[in-house]
Amino acid sequence: xxxxxxxxxxxxxxxxxxxxxxxxxxxxxxxxxxxxxxxxxxxxxxxxxxxxxxxxxxxxxxxxxxxxxxxxxxxxxxxxxxxxxxxxxxxxxxxxxxxxxxxxxxxxxxxxxxxxxxxxxxxxxxxxxxxxxxxxxxxxxxxxxxxxxxxxxxxxxxxxxxxxxxxxxxxxxxxxxxxxxxxxxxxxxxxxxxxxxxxxxxxxxxxxxxxxxxxxxxxxxxxxxxxxxxxxxxxxxxxxxxxxxxxxxxxxxxxxxxxxxxxxxxxxxxxxxxxxxxxxxxxxxxxxxxxxxxxxxxxxxxxxxxxxxxxxxxxxxxxxxxxxxxxxxxxxxxxxxxxxxxxxxxxxxxxxxxxxxxxxxxxxxxxxxxxxxxxxxxxxxxxxxxxxxxxxxxxxxxxxxxxxxxxxxxxxxxxxxxxxxxxxxxxxxxxxxxxxxxxxxx
Amino acid sequence: xxxxxxxxxxxxxxxxxxxxxxxxxxxxxxxxxxxxxxxxxxxxxxxxxxxxxxxxxxxxxxxxxxxxxxxxxxxxxxxxxxxxxxxxxxxxxxxxxxxxxxxxxxxxxxxxxxxxxxxxxxxxxxxxxxxxxxxxxxxxxxxxxxxxxxxxxxxxxxxxxxxxxxxxxxxxxxxxxxxxxxxxxxxxxxxxxxxxxxxxxxxxxxxxxxxxxxxxxxxxxxxxxxxxxxxxxxxxxxxxxxxxxxxxxxxxxxxxxxxxxxxxxxxxxxxxxxxxxxxxxxxxxxxxxxxxxxxxxxxxxxxxxxxxxx
Ligand SMILES: Nc1ncnc2c1ncn2[C@@H]1O[C@H](COP(=O)(O)OP(=O)(O)OP(=O)(O)O)[C@@H](O)[C@H]1O
Ligand SMILES: [Mg+2]
Numbered sequence: 001x002x003x004x005x006x007x008x009x010x011x012x013x014x015x016x017x018x019x020x021x022x023x024x025x026x027x028x029x030x031x032x033x034x035x036x037x038x039x040x041x042x043x044x045x046x047x048x049x050x051x052x053x054x055x056x057x058x059x060x061x062x063x064x065x066x067x068x069x070x071x072x073x074x075x076x077x078x079x080x081x082x083x084x085x086x087x088x089x090x091x092x093x094x095x096x097x098x099x100x101x102x103x104x105x106x107x108x109x110x111x112x113x114x115x116x117x118x119x120x121x122x123x124x125x126x127x128x129x130x131x132x133x134x135x136x137x138x139x140x141x142x143x144x145x146x147x148x149x150x151x152x153x154x155x156x157x158x159x160x161x162x163x164x165x166x167x168x169x170x171x172x173x174x175x176x177x178x179x180x181x182x183x184x185x186x187x188x189x190x191x192x193x194x195x196x197x198x199x200x201x202x203x204x205x206x207x208x209x210x211x212x213x214x215x216x217x218x219x220x221x222x223x224x225x226x227x228x229x230x231x232x233x234x235x236x237x238x239x240x241x242x243x244x245x246x247x248x249x250x251x252x253x254x255x256x257x258x259x260x261x262x263x264x265x266x267x268x269x270x271x272x273x274x275x276x277x278x279x280x281x282x283x284x285x286x287x288x289x290x291x292x293x294x295x296x297x298x299x300x301x302x303x304x305x306x307x308x309x310x311x312x313x314x315x316x317x318x319x320x321x322x323x324x325x326x327x328x329x330x331x332x333x334x335x336x337x338x339x340x341x342x343x344x345x346x347x348x349x350x351x352x353x354x355x356x357x358x359x360x361x362x363x364x365x366x367x368x369x370x371x372x373x374x375x376x377x378x379x380x381x382x383x384x385x386x387x388x389x390x391x392x393x394x395x396x397x398x399x400x401x402x403x404x405x406x407x408x409x410x411x412x413x414x415x416x417x418x419x420x421x422x423x424x425x426x427x428x429x430x431x432x433x434x435x436x437x438x439x440x441x442x
Numbered sequence: 443x444x445x446x447x448x449x450x451x452x453x454x455x456x457x458x459x460x461x462x463x464x465x466x467x468x469x470x471x472x473x474x475x476x477x478x479x480x481x482x483x484x485x486x487x488x489x490x491x492x493x494x495x496x497x498x499x500x501x502x503x504x505x506x507x508x509x510x511x512x513x514x515x516x517x518x519x520x521x522x523x524x525x526x527x528x529x530x531x532x533x534x535x536x537x538x539x540x541x542x543x544x545x546x547x548x549x550x551x552x553x554x555x556x557x558x559x560x561x562x563x564x565x566x567x568x569x570x571x572x573x574x575x576x577x578x579x580x581x582x583x584x585x586x587x588x589x590x591x592x593x594x595x596x597x598x599x600x601x602x603x604x605x606x607x608x609x610x611x612x613x614x615x616x617x618x619x620x621x622x623x624x625x626x627x628x629x630x631x632x633x634x635x636x637x638x639x640x641x642x643x644x645x646x647x648x649x650x651x652x653x654x655x656x657x658x659x660x661x662x663x664x665x666x667x668x669x670x671x672x673x674x675x676x677x678x679x680x681x682x683x684x685x686x687x688x689x690x691x692x693x694x695x696x697x698x699x700x701x702x703x704x705x706x707x708x709x710x711x712x713x714x715x716x717x718x719x720x721x722x723x724x725x726x727x728x729x730x731x732x733x734x735x736x737x738x739x740x741x742x743x744x745x746x747x748x749x750x751x752x
Contacts, residue, residue, distance in 0.1 A: 011542075279491060437494065
């Protein structure tokens with residue numbers, strides 16, 4: 001055991017515990033931020049209400065009531081929407097008052113126009129103040145549209161000769177069918193054998209097409225959280241934003257804690273205790289190591305407690321690989337402790353250190369994906385993120401928590417974090433030793 | 443126990459300690475006396491291995507400060523000029539820490555902590571946060587922290603600055619006791635009377651240089667055994683007076699300050715009648731007469747040319 005190290009760490013831990021207020025802030029703020037994210041986007045104890053209950057109003061035009069019911073049922077069952085029906089005036093009022101996030105406006109004669117080949121325009125009115133929810137409706141609707149358009153394109157490719165009539169009103173039979181004149185259709189079928197054959201032919205193909213649409217080979221499936229968890233095993237995607245935000249915030253605030261603890265070295269210089277320590281039997285290396293160990297212990301604790309709170313409050317799946325979670329937390333804390341210790345020793349005063357570490361933490365937080373996933377950034381910055389230590393911590397946590405992976409898949413990240421930790425610590429001790437030789441360590 | 447040879451310490455162009463040499467024997471209580479900025483703290487910093495020397499050599503408790511700093515650190519205790527304690531911890535936790543740092547532990551450590559708390563009369567405040575202590579209490583704890591591990595040599599850097607007379611007496615008594623138990627002490631101060639009362643020998647330091655060295659009698663002998671006589675004299679008469687005084691047996695240097703003539707003389711009493719008759723011949727009378735026996739104060743003033751703060 002390195003002489004005096006135990007005494008130093010014990011003293012620093014005791015001091016940290018006496019400063020419970022500071023620690024509590026670093027613990028509470030990430031939870032609070034995650035909570036805010038939670039009520040903004042939903043999930044966890046806030047129920048599935050956030051995303052899944054987008055208030056949507058539909059103006060049905062003259063859709064037959066059977067279809068109306070089917071549509072409403074389908075939308076409700078998806079779990080994403082709370083559907084109401086209204087006429088266009090009422091829909092406009094609901095959306096402009098913010099009582100509905102969006103209105104889906106189906107034109108009169110929709111079905112008839114569709115089957116007779118006329119262009120159909122479905123409108124979506126969005127509440128600009130509810131961009132996220134309205135955006136969800138829009139993207140789902142766009143998906144559905146694409147699906148139908150693909151289906152139609154496929155139909156035309158298969159049966160080009162069977163293109164729907166180009167001009168409106170030319171096909172009397174279709175007009176008759178949907179225009180409430182079934183007699184005229186029946187008369188045509190009876191009197192014109194060619195028309196009858198063609199019409200039956202078309203009906204048959206139409207039925208094939210309809211079946212294809214009913215059981216599409218490619219489909220957009222929307223799952224809510226329960227489905228996803230039930231199907232977990234091989235499921236790889238979660239819609240729960242806490243899975244991303246809580247570990248990201250935990251790492252970010254752990255970085256602040258590590259900076260605060262490295263700052264203690266400057267505090268000890270200012271209170272002259274550092275000078276006193278250095279006239280004692282300990283080397284600067286031991287003093288630095290003591291600060292490092294204290295920071296590793298406190299920062300690991302902070303991460304673990306935060307993640308455990310996340311598990312309790314936001315149903316974060318933290319329990320699937322507890323050993324891996326512990327290893328990642330300690331490795332992340334070790335890397336942070338080293339980086340900030342070295343950073344603190346580069347500058348001479350606490351003020352300078354504050355400025356430097358704030359800029360550093362914000363930059364690394366941004367690049368490393370603590371504010372939003374790095375995939376959202378342009379590729380060049382994405383690669384810049386790879387050199388930040390917090391990127392590796394975030395990545396390992398998201399592998400464990402979001403993707404439900406185990407120790408094996410986070411081992412590379414743990415190795416990277418420990419490499420940063422060792423290099424940073426050696427650098428810090430080297431700088432400190434040089435300082436002491438020059439007589440400016442304390 | 444402490445040997446200092448031609449020690450030099452510079453901060454850039456500033457020479458803080460210039461070719462300082464002195465030695466402190468085992469069991470001695472040595473005073474380093476000097477005004478602000480004289481280089482006392484710098485000297486202690488070099489001797490306690492906190493600062494590397496720019497020149498010269500120093501050996502403390504048998505270890506060379508440059509070659510074996512670790513050996514020095516094991517054997518010394520340092521009580522810094524500024525309070526160096528953890529204010530967020532209690533008095534006891536502070537002492538426990540400094541004890542553990544030197545490898546103390548178990549019942550020995552506990553006993554030592556209680557002993558030191560008693561010695562500095564802080565036992566009742568052991569559990570109190572140091573941040574809530576008065577200046578005097580902090581000073582005493584600061585001293586106790588430097589004693590926890592029972593050092594062979596103790597460096598005390600102005601341990602009584604800024605505290606009241608009662609607290610000061612307590613600290614000085616403790617220092618005397620420690621020294622009586624055989625502890626070698628280097629004590630710096632800018633209080634002349636402290637050095638005079640407390641120390642066996644005194645080194646007077648000014649602008650980084652040793653101006654005088656020895657026990658009280660040695661130092662007084664250094665300024666000669668001359669009395670100083672002061673009396674009213676218009677400045678215009680000074681040259682004539684100096685001329686006359688030069689012929690008187692035993693008379694020394696003549697100077698003038700704030701309307702007073704000053705004459706150094708081997709025996710003040712014998713020369714007074716001469717002065718009186720010289721003044722009478724010029725229609726003056728002897729007024730505001732002061733005769734001063736030689737003391738450390740005059741020595742100190744002569745050496746450092748500066749009045750003390752207090
Ligand atoms: N780190 C430093 N850099 C530059 N100059 C310094 C430094 N430390 C001290 N000095 C200068 O060296 C000289 C000696 O300072 P030192 O602190 O040793 O004096 P001191 O005798 O302890 O004074 P005091 O009674 O005020 O404590 C002073 O002129 C001071 O300004
Ligand atoms: Mg000083």
